[in-house]
Every structure is written in structure tokens, then in C-alpha cells.
Amino acid sequence: MIENEFRRPVSIDTAPRGSLCEWCGKPAEVQLTAIGGIAHNESGLFCNACGQDFTRAVTSTASTTTSTNTTQQPL
Ligand SMILES: [Zn+2]
Numbered sequence: 001m002i003e004n005e006f007r008r009p010v011s012i013d014t015a016p017r018g019s020l021c022e023w024c025g026k027p028a029e030v031q032l033t034a035i036g037g038i039a040h041n042e043s044g045l046f047c048n049a050c051g052q053d054f055t056r057a058v059t060s061t062a063s064t065t066t067s068t069n070t071t072q073q074p075l
Contacts, residue, residue: 009034009035009036009058009059010032010033010034010035010054010055010058010059011032011033011035012030012031012032012051013030013031013032013033014029014030014031015028015029015030015031015045015046016028016031016045019031019045020045021045021046021047021050022044022045022046022050023044023046023047023050023053023054024047024049024050026047027047028045028046028047029046029047029048029051030045030046030047030048030051031043031044031045031046032044032046032051032054032055034054034058042058
């Protein structure tokens with residue numbers, strides 16, 4: 001299971017029986033759907049390892065788009 005400690009823009013469902021991971025071809029365990037961000041509504045079937053990479057990629061993308069408010073004045 002993937003820990004869901006804080007709100008991530010990814011919905012996690014159980015993969016259909018017999019489906020394969022889109023990235024490595026191993027048996028898929030989760031179906032992930034990106035919500036918002038650059039990967040909006042992008043979904044796929046992943047094993048646990050690839051699912052965590054997918055979640056991390058989507059989460060980092062979302063955090064960079066929301067933290068663009070750091071304007072620094074040059075001296
Ligand atoms: Zn995989």
C-alpha cells in the first residue's frame with residue numbers, strides 16, 4: 001500500500017486483476033489517476049515501485065507549479 005500522509009493530487013485504486021504495470025510490465029497492483037497539474041487526468045496501472053515514482057513525479061510537478069511565488073529582489 002502507498003502511504004497517503006498528506007493530500008496528494010493522485011487518486012489510488014486497486015488495479016484490475018491480471019493487469020500489468022505500464023512502465024515495467026510486472027503485475028500491476030494499483031491504478032493511479034493524476035488530479036490537476038501538468039499530468040491532469042493522466043492515469044495508468046502500475047506496480048508498487050513504479051506507482052511511487054509516478055506519485056512522486058506528479059506531486060513534485062504540482063508543488064513546483066504552486067510555489068512560484070518566491071520572488072527575490074536582486075541587490
Ligand atoms: Zn512497474
